[in-house]
Amino acid sequence: MANYHQLFPLIILLISIISPAKTTGNHHGPPPPPLTLNYYEKTCPRFHEIVQNVVVPKQSTHPTTAAATLRLFFHDCMVGGCDASVLVASNPYNKAERDQDINESLAGDGFDVVKRVKTALELECPGVVSCADVLAVTTRDLLVQVGGPNFEVKLGRKDGIESKASNVEGKLGRANMTIDKIIQIFESHKYTIREMVVLMGGGHTIGFAHCKEFQSRLFGPKPDPSVHPKLAERLKAMCANSSKDPTVSAFLDPISAGNFDNMIFKNLLNGLGVLGTDQAMASDPRTRPFVEEYARDSNAFFKDFARAMEKTSVYQVKTGNQGEIRRRCDAFNNLPTGNVA
Numbered sequence: 001m002a003n004y005h006q007l008f009p010l011i012i013l014l015i016s017i018i019s020p021a022k023t024t025g026n027h028h029g030p031p032p033p034p035l036t037l038n039y040y041e042k043t044c045p046r047f048h049e050i051v052q053n054v055v056v057p058k059q060s061t062h063p064t065t066a067a068a069t070l071r072l073f074f075h076d077c078m079v080g081g082c083d084a085s086v087l088v089a090s091n092p093y094n095k096a097e098r099d100q101d102i103n104e105s106l107a108g109d110g111f112d113v114v115k116r117v118k119t120a121l122e123l124e125c126p127g128v129v130s131c132a133d134v135l136a137v138t139t140r141d142l143l144v145q146v147g148g149p150n151f152e153v154k155l156g157r158k159d160g161i162e163s164k165a166s167n168v169e170g171k172l173g174r175a176n177m178t179i180d181k182i183i184q185i186f187e188s189h190k191y192t193i194r195e196m197v198v199l200m201g202g203g204h205t206i207g208f209a210h211c212k213e214f215q216s217r218l219f220g221p222k223p224d225p226s227v228h229p230k231l232a233e234r235l236k237a238m239c240a241n242s243s244k245d246p247t248v249s250a251f252l253d254p255i256s257a258g259n260f261d262n263m264i265f266k267n268l269l270n271g272l273g274v275l276g277t278d279q280a281m282a283s284d285p286r287t288r289p290f291v292e293e294y295a296r297d298s299n300a301f302f303k304d305f306a307r308a309m310e311k312t313s314v315y316q317v318k319t320g321n322q323g324e325i326r327r328r329c330d331a332f333n334n335l336p337t338g339n340v341a
């Protein structure tokens, strides 16, 4: 006669057979499908051409578009994954992500280019291409246009059906945070410190920052001694009237703004970082070796940036029935059901 100890494994096995199966992620069927490179090959064969037809003239006439879109994409992906939730407008029932204070400075050209691409795609293949895919591919194409590295963007993301301002806090860095806090945030998104440095450099080699993001480094009570005196002089003159005109902005890469290159890392080694958090990467022993490496080796910067962007582009994506294909990028298809704050 078998004793309890011999029967125990058998009992566990029986329980696991008769209890309902636990599936990963999706409880109502097979796991969600993976992204693929040729997702729209049959349903919207001119997808890439249509994106290009919008993106190229937009960047040529509005050179701030590439930076605006890259920041928009990054801020979307870090909050609940790359699901275009940052594009959704608030309504009386819901304060959306884009109205959280850190997102209020997202520049209009990013939203505009996505809207134009989506409209062009809707005319050719209605209801087929998600806003999340539009944002991902538009960002990549714009980066290539300003001289950045190419990288593969897999497709088939679905658009999120939730966008809440309250989800944003703690997911994105602020320029007045300590380097410890910035590292902690990137680690919470499963980035290495190396990836964090390369993404920051790639992000801040183009684009602008408003005076309020860095002026505490210039004016009292305790000016930051790590700002190069020449840069401090220039930024102070520029920001002198920023309380009257809060739109005044400085290039994040004061030496080669507009060009996607590794100059930002050389700048940081010379005290020419505009944001406090960027400059801190040149002094902290955990980040400085990567700043030095990318300052010397442009190829390593391009290669690592491309890889980190590819990783970003698939972060927590929704596929299959985990989301929808929005008809317009600034509103959920069903309003306001399910989105009441």
Ligand code: HEM
Pocket (backbone or CB within 6 Å): 064, 066, 067, 068, 069, 070, 071, 074, 105, 106, 107, 173, 174, 175, 176, 182, 199, 200, 202, 203, 204, 206, 207, 208, 209, 210, 211, 213, 252, 275, 277
């Ligand atoms: C290390 C953490 C980061 C902090 C604290 C930070 C902070 C900031 C701040 C304060 C601005 C200026 C915003 C304004 O005044 O309008 C800015 C701009 C920008 N950031 Fe970051 N950022 C970080 C990482 C990144 C990453 C990883 C990317 C993308 C890969 C990125 C892309 C950009 C771009 C492209 C701009 C310029 C936007 C424009 O010109 O419209 N940032 N960032």
